[in-house]
Amino acid sequence: MRLLVIGGSDAGISAGLRARELDPTADVTLLVAxxxxxxxxxxxxxxxxxxxxxxxxxxxxxxADLDAAxxxxxxxxxxxxxxxxxxxxxxxxxxxxxxxIGYDRLIIGTGAVPAVPAIGGLDRLGPADGxxxxxxxxxxxxxxxxxAERRVVRVVIVGAGYIGLEMAEALTTRGLTVTLLxxxxxxxxxxxxxxxxxxxxxxxxxxxxxxxxxxxxxxxxAATGRLAVGTDDGxxxxxxxxxxxxxxxxxxxxxxxGAALGVRGAxxxxxxxxxxxxxxxxxxxxxxxxxxxxxxxxxxxxxxTAHKQGRVAGANALGGTATFAGSLxxxxxxxxxxxxxxxxxxxxxxxxAGFNPATVExxxxxxxxxxxxxxxxxxxxxxxxTTGQLLGAQLFGHRGAEIANASTPSPPPSATGPPSxxxxxxx
Amino acid sequence: MRLLVIGGSDAGISAGLRARELDPTADVTLLVAxxxxxxxxxxxxxxxxxxxxxxxxxxxxxxADLDAAxxxxxxxxxxxxxxxxxxxxxxxxxxxxxxxIGYDRLIIGTGAVPAVPAIGGLDRLGPADGxxxxxxxxxxxxxxxxxAERRVVRVVIVGAGYIGLEMAEALTTRGLTVTLLxxxxxxxxxxxxxxxxxxxxxxxxxxxxxxxxxxxxxxxxAATGRLAVGTDDGxxxxxxxxxxxxxxxxxxxxxxxGAALGVRGAxxxxxxxxxxxxxxxxxxxxxxxxxxxxxxxxxxxxxxTAHKQGRVAGANALGGTATFAGSLxxxxxxxxxxxxxxxxxxxxxxxxAGFNPATVExxxxxxxxxxxxxxxxxxxxxxxxTTGQLLGAQLFGHRGAEIANASTPSPPPSATGPPSxxxxxxx
Numbered sequence: 001m002r003l004l005v006i007g008g009s010d011a012g013i014s015a016g017l018r019a020r021e022l023d024p025t026a027d028v029t030l031l032v033a034x035x036x037x038x039x040x041x042x043x044x045x046x047x048x049x050x051x052x053x054x055x056x057x058x059x060x061x062x063x064a065d066l067d068a069a070x071x072x073x074x075x076x077x078x079x080x081x082x083x084x085x086x087x088x089x090x091x092x093x094x095x096x097x098x099x100x101i102g103y104d105r106l107i108i109g110t111g112a113v114p115a116v117p118a119i120g121g122l123d124r125l126g127p128a129d130g131x132x133x134x135x136x137x138x139x140x141x142x143x144x145x146x147x148a149e150r151r152v153v154r155v156v157i158v159g160a161g162y163i164g165l166e167m168a169e170a171l172t173t174r175g176l177t178v179t180l181l182x183x184x185x186x187x188x189x190x191x192x193x194x195x196x197x198x199x200x201x202x203x204x205x206x207x208x209x210x211x212x213x214x215x216x217x218x219x220x221x222a223a224t225g226r227l228a229v230g231t232d233d234g235x236x237x238x239x240x241x242x243x244x245x246x247x248x249x250x251x252x253x254x255x256x257x258g259a260a261l262g263v264r265g266a267x268x269x270x271x272x273x274x275x276x277x278x279x280x281x282x283x284x285x286x287x288x289x290x291x292x293x294x295x296x297x298x299x300x301x302x303x304x305t306a307h308k309q310g311r312v313a314g315a316n317a318l319g320g321t322a323t324f325a326g327s328l329x330x331x332x333x334x335x336x337x338x339x340x341x342x343x344x345x346x347x348x349x350x351x352x353a354g355f356n357p358a359t360v361e362x363x364x365x366x367x368x369x370x371x372x373x374x375x376x377x378x379x380x381x382x383x384x385x386t387t388g389q390l391l392g393a394q395l396f397g398h399r400g401a402e403i404a405n406a407s408t409p410s411p412p413p414s415a416t417g418p419p420s421x422x423x424x425x426x427x
Numbered sequence: 428m429r430l431l432v433i434g435g436s437d438a439g440i441s442a443g444l445r446a447r448e449l450d451p452t453a454d455v456t457l458l459v460a461x462x463x464x465x466x467x468x469x470x471x472x473x474x475x476x477x478x479x480x481x482x483x484x485x486x487x488x489x490x491a492d493l494d495a496a497x498x499x500x501x502x503x504x505x506x507x508x509x510x511x512x513x514x515x516x517x518x519x520x521x522x523x524x525x526x527x528i529g530y531d532r533l534i535i536g537t538g539a540v541p542a543v544p545a546i547g548g549l550d551r552l553g554p555a556d557g558x559x560x561x562x563x564x565x566x567x568x569x570x571x572x573x574x575a576e577r578r579v580v581r582v583v584i585v586g587a588g589y590i591g592l593e594m595a596e597a598l599t600t601r602g603l604t605v606t607l608l609x610x611x612x613x614x615x616x617x618x619x620x621x622x623x624x625x626x627x628x629x630x631x632x633x634x635x636x637x638x639x640x641x642x643x644x645x646x647x648x649a650a651t652g653r654l655a656v657g658t659d660d661g662x663x664x665x666x667x668x669x670x671x672x673x674x675x676x677x678x679x680x681x682x683x684x685g686a687a688l689g690v691r692g693a694x695x696x697x698x699x700x701x702x703x704x705x706x707x708x709x710x711x712x713x714x715x716x717x718x719x720x721x722x723x724x725x726x727x728x729x730x731x732t733a734h735k736q737g738r739v740a741g742a743n744a745l746g747g748t749a750t751f752a753g754s755l756x757x758x759x760x761x762x763x764x765x766x767x768x769x770x771x772x773x774x775x776x777x778x779x780a781g782f783n784p785a786t787v788e789x790x791x792x793x794x795x796x797x798x799x800x801x802x803x804x805x806x807x808x809x810x811x812x813t814t815g816q817l818l819g820a821q822l823f824g825h826r827g828a829e830i831a832n833a834s835t836p837s838p839p840p841s842a843t844g845p846p847s848x849x850x851x852x853x854x
Contacts, residue, residue, distance in 0.1 A: 043797050057797040339829075370470050370484040402766075402826070 001026045003317050004089060004101060006079045006253070007109030008032030009041065010303050011284025011310035013066070015107045018314030020070045026318060028070060029101065031077040031091050036137040037066060042303055044140045045163070049170035055137070082106065082257035084277040105279050105317040108254050108267065109310060112247035112285035112301050119158070120218040120230075122243065130227055131219060131241045134163060143242070152176060152239040156229045158216050159245035160187035162333040165199075167242055168208045169336050179209040179236055181229075186212055190331070191342055192380055194361065195396040202338045219243075247301055249286045263288045264299035271324045273313035281317050283309035292326035293345055293391060294353055300329055328392075337399045344392025346382050356385045366401035375401050428453045430744050431516060431528060433506045433680070434536030435459030436468065437730050438711025438737035440493070442534045445741030447497045453745060455497060456528065458504040458518050463564040464493060469730055471567045472590070476597035482564070509533065509684035511704040532706050532744040535681050535694065536737060539674035539712035539728050546585070547645040547657075549670065557654055557667045558646060561590060562674065570669070579603060579666040583656045585643050586672035587614035589760040592626075594669055595635045596763050606636040606663055608656070613639055615760070618769055619807055621788065622823040629765045646670075674728055676713045690715045691726035698750045700740035708744050710736035719753035720772055720818060721780050727756055755819075764826045771819025773809050783812045793828035802828050 003019050005012045008030050016028045030037065036059070043058040052058060066073060074091070077099070081090040089101050114133035116122055125131040127142040130150055134140065146152060155171050157164050160182035168180045180187070180203065186196035187203065187210060200210045211233065218230035219241055229236040249266040251259070260276045262268040266288040273281045284306035288297040305327045315322040332341040350357035359382040365374040377397035383390050430446050432439045435457050443455045457464065463486070470485040479485060493500060501518070504526070508517040516528050541560035543549055552558040554569040557577055561567065573579060582598050584591050587609035595607045607614070607630065613623035614630065614637060627637050638660065645657035646668050656663040676693040678686070687703045689695040693715040700708045711733035715724040732754045742749040759768040777784035786809045792801040804824035810817050 040795060040797060043795060046798055051799060052797050368467060368470060370467065370479050371473055372478060399829070400827070402828075 001318060002102065002104045003028045003107070003314075004103035004105070005030045005107045005109060006082075006089065007107075007111060007284065007286075008034075008037035008073065008075075009039070009109065009111050009284065010306040011111070011286075011313070012107065012109035013038045013061070013071070014307045014310030015109060015281075015283060015314035015317070016071045017069055018311040019318050022315060022320065023318050024070065026070075027072075029072045029074065029103075031079050031089070031101075032073055032075045033078045034136060034138060035075050037063065037073055037075065039137055040303075041135065044134060044137070045166035045170040047140060048143060048167065049173040051173075055140070058137070079110075079253055082108075082253060082277075082280070084257055084280050087279065103279075105281065107273075107310075107313045107317055108259070108275070108280065108282040108286060109284045109306070109313075110250040110253055110286045111306075113250045114243070115246045115248040116243060117158070117216075117245045119216050119243070121220045125219060125227075125241075129221070130239055131243070133243055134167065135247065143240070146240050147174070147176070150239050154226075154236075154238045155179070155240045155242065156181060156227075156236050156238040157242045157244065158229075159243065160184075160210070160212070161190075161244065161246060162188065162331070163244040164242075165203070165333060165335045167244065168203060169206070169334075171242075172207055176240075177209075178207075179211065179238070181211045181214045181216055181231065181236075183215050184212065188333070188340060190329075191340055191394050191396075192346055192359070195340060195378060195380065195394055198378075198396060199335060199338060199340060202336060206336045247285065249299065249301070251286055254282060254286065263297055266299050268297075271312075271326075272316045272322065273309055273324060274316065281313040283313040290324055290326040292328055300327055302327065302329065302331065304330065334399055338396065339399050339401070340394070340396050342392070342394045344382070344390070346380070346392050346394060350382055350384070350391050355389075355391060357382050357391060358385050359383075366397065373400075377401055428745065429529065429531045430455045430534070430741075431530035431532070432457045432534045432536060433509075433516065434534075434538060434711065434713075435461075435464035435500065435502075436466070436536065436538050436711065437733040438538070438713075438740070439534065439536035440465045440488070440498070441734045441737030442536060442708075442710060442741035442744070443498045444496055445738040446745050449742060449747065450745050451497065453497075454499075456499045456501065456530075458506050458516070458528075459500055459502045460505040461563060461565060462502050464490065464500050464502065466564055467730075468562065471561060471564070472593035472597040474567060475570060475594065476600040478600075482567070485564075506537075506680055509535075509680060509704075509707070511684055511707050514706065530706075532708065534700075534737075534740045534744055535686070535702070535707065535709040535713060536711045536733070536740075537677040537680055537713045538733075540677045541670070542673045542675040543670060544585070544643075544672045546643050546670070548647045552646060552654075552668075556648070557665075559667065559669050561594065561669060561671055570667070573667050574601070574603070577666050581653075581663075581665045582606070582667045582669065583608060583654075583663050583665040584669045584671065585656075586670065587611075587637070587639070588617075588671065588673060589615065589758070590671040591669075592630070592760060592762045594671065595630060596633070596761075598669075599634055603667075604636075605634075606638065606665070608638045608641045608643055608658065608663075610642050611639065615767060617756075617758070618767055618821050618823075619773055619786070622767060622805060622807065622821055625805075625823060626762060626765060626767060629763060633763045674712065676726065676728070678713055681709060681713065690724055693726050695724075698739075698753075699743045699748070700736055700751060701743065708740040710740040717751055717753040719755055727754055729754065729756065729758065731757065761826055765823065766826050766828070767821070767823050769819070769821045771809070771817070773807070773819050773821060777809055777811070777818050782816075782818060784809050784818060785812050786810075793824065800827075804828055 038060045040058045046052045076094045077091045079091045154177045157180045186193045187200045214233045222228040227238045260268040267282045269287045285301035289300040312322040312324045328344045330343040347357045347359045361380045375398035380394045382392045465487045467485045473479045503521045504518045506518045581604045583606045613620045614627045641660045649655040654665045687695040694709045696714045712728035716727040739749040739751045755771045757770040774784045774786045788807045802825035807821045809819045
C-alpha cells in the first residue's frame, strides 16, 4: 500500500501517523511544500513575541520523530498536478526539478491561504515594503526580518480575528506600537459583543490602539518612507502592516484534478473524508467541515479539526470505516492576560440556523472566592427555547483561571432571555 | 405561603433562595442548628491551613446577604420533631427554650454526619482528648483549639478520602507532621489506582507519611500523655487524631416523622425532591441522589448536588414542576500542587453496573508544549464497548494547569483496553 499525502501540516501529518499506527508496513510519503513539516502555525505569534525564542520549538514533532514514526518526508516538494486516473502526482522538487510519484491512495491536505481583502495597494505591496500576511513559517521569518531591517516602531494590523489579536499582543510585547483595525463593530467577531467589549478594553489597557467599525481602503507608501494606511476614519502611519483577515481553502490543485468544491470553495468530502475522485481523500483547512449542531457542512478551518479529519482520512485510506464526528467550532484564544473560549452556536448563528435561541450570562469565580486568587469567568450559554437543547457556550476570563474547581454562581443570573421556570441543572 | 426549611447549609439555603426568586412574597424561614448559615464545609481545610485566615470568609453569603434575599434565619434552632399531619415543626431554641412553628410546605436539609468507623476507643475519646471529626465549623474550631492548647506536633489522619487529603495538606502547611492512614489499597478510593499512585507520591514529596492498606483498630491514650493509634501495621504516636472516613445521612428527624429511608439510610425522594410525607420535601446530603448514568438513586453527598437539589425543592415547594436532572458525581480535589477531577463512572463502577467498559489513558499538555509553563494532564476516559457511550473521565494534573487551550495528545495513547479501530473524535 503506497499512501501519498500532500501537505505537511496538521491534517497531512496526522493522516500519515494514523496510517502508520494502523499498518506499520504501509509506505507513507508526504510532500511538504516548505521546509517546516508539522509546525504550529498557531504558535507563530509566540515566537514573534519572544515567548518561544527558538522557532524550532514550534514544531509539534521533530523530523527525527516523524522519521521514527515511519513517515517519508519530501521537503520543498510542491505538488502541481494530480492525475487520479493514472494515480500519480507531479511535484516540483528543489532546484526546479520535477518528479512524478505514483500512489495507491492519495490524501490532499493543502490547507488554506490568506484571504487578502479588497484593499487598494495590497496587490502591489509585499514583505519588501513591510506589508505582510501570516500563515507560514516563511511569513513569520519575513515579519521578523522587516522588524529588524526597517527599524519598525509602528504597526497596523488589519483584522481583529484571533491571529490579529494574538499578533497585537506579540508585537506590543516586543515593544512596538500597535494599532488594530477591524471592519466589523467588535474585536473577535466570533463571540458576542458583551464579551468582545471587555476583551477590547483589555487590549487598550495593554496599550493597543483598537479601532472597530473601521474600514481600511488603501495601503501605500508615505512620503516619509513609511507606510500609510488609509481608512474611512483617517490615516495611520506604519512601518509594518499586517493583513490578517482570514483564510480561504487552498484548492487549486484539487480543483484542477477534478475535485468537487462546495461551501466557500472548499473541497467536498463525505464524513469519511472521501472526495469525489477515486482513491483520493482530503482533510484539514482545504475541505468543508461537518458541523455537529448545524448537521451540514460549513467552512471551519481549525487546527484541532484538521487533526481529527486527518486521522479519519488516514484510517480510511487504508480501508478503514472511520467517520468524522463533526466539529462544534471549539476555540480558545489567549490575549495578554485574558482568555476567550467558545464552542457551538451563539445566539445570532443559532437563529440564522432556524433555532429559537435564548442566551443567559452568569459570572462565576474560577474557584471559591474565599480561597486566595479567585478570578471571575463570564459565561454565556445559549440554548434552544423550544427543545431545551444546549447549543453553545462562550467564556471570558483570566489566563490563570483554574481548571478544576467548579464554583456555584451567585444566585440570580442576569439573563438576556427570560429566566427559566425550572432550574434543574446537570453536572 | 409559609415555607419552612430545616438546615442552613447548601441545600437549605439554595432552596430558600430559589423560593424567594420565584415568589418574592413567600414567607421563608430557615432553622439553622448552629450559628454558621451558608458556610462552606469544603473550605474548612483552607482555614485550618491558614490560606483563608479569617473564618468568616468561608461563608458563601453573609447574614446580611441572606437577609437582603428575604430569608428569615433562626440560628441555633435545632428541629427535634416534625408533625406532617399538623404541619408543625418543634425546635429547641437558644437557652433551652422550645418552640413550635407551623408551615405550609417543609423542606428538610439536615445534611450528613460523620460516619465514625468501628475503631476501639473512638466511643470514649473526643475533642478534649485530641480526637476529632470534621464536618462543621464547630469541629474546625475544636481542631484549632487542640492544635493551640495541646502543642500538637504529630497528627494521624484516619481516612484518605478528599477531606483526609485536604486536611493532610492543611496540617502539613501549618508545620505539623502528618501521617495519613487508609484502610483501602490507595488514597482517594474514588479514582483509579493509576492516578491515586502519583497523588500519593506527591503527598510523600510534600512530607506526608502515607500508609495505604492499613487498618486502624484502636485509638487510646499513650503513657506519655499523647495518643496512640494502633494499626495492624504497628502503632503511631499522635497529639491529634482526625477521623474522616466519610459521612452518613442525618435522618433521625425525618425518619421519626415517618419519612421513608432508602439506600444507605438516605431519605427517599422523587426527582422533584418530594418525600413520602405530604408537603414535605428534602434535599442535599440527607437524601438519596438520582445518578444520570446508573439511572437509579444512590447515596452521593456532594455540595454541588445539594445546591441543585435545593433549588428543585425550593421551586416545587412553591408549586413548581422542577425535576432534578441527576448527578454524575463530578468532583475536583486540590492536594498541594496537584488536582484530581473525576466525573461519571470509572471502569470498576461501570462493570458493577452492568456496562461493558473500556478505559484508555492519555497524557496531554495543558497547553502547547512550546509555550512556556506547559504541564501534563493525565486523562483516563471510560466508555462502553458495546454502545460506544461515554461513561466517565478522571484527570490528574498540576494545580496551575490552564483552563483554555485544548492540546492535541501525542500520537499513540497507551490503552488498558484494546485500541479502537476507528478514531473519529468530537470536540
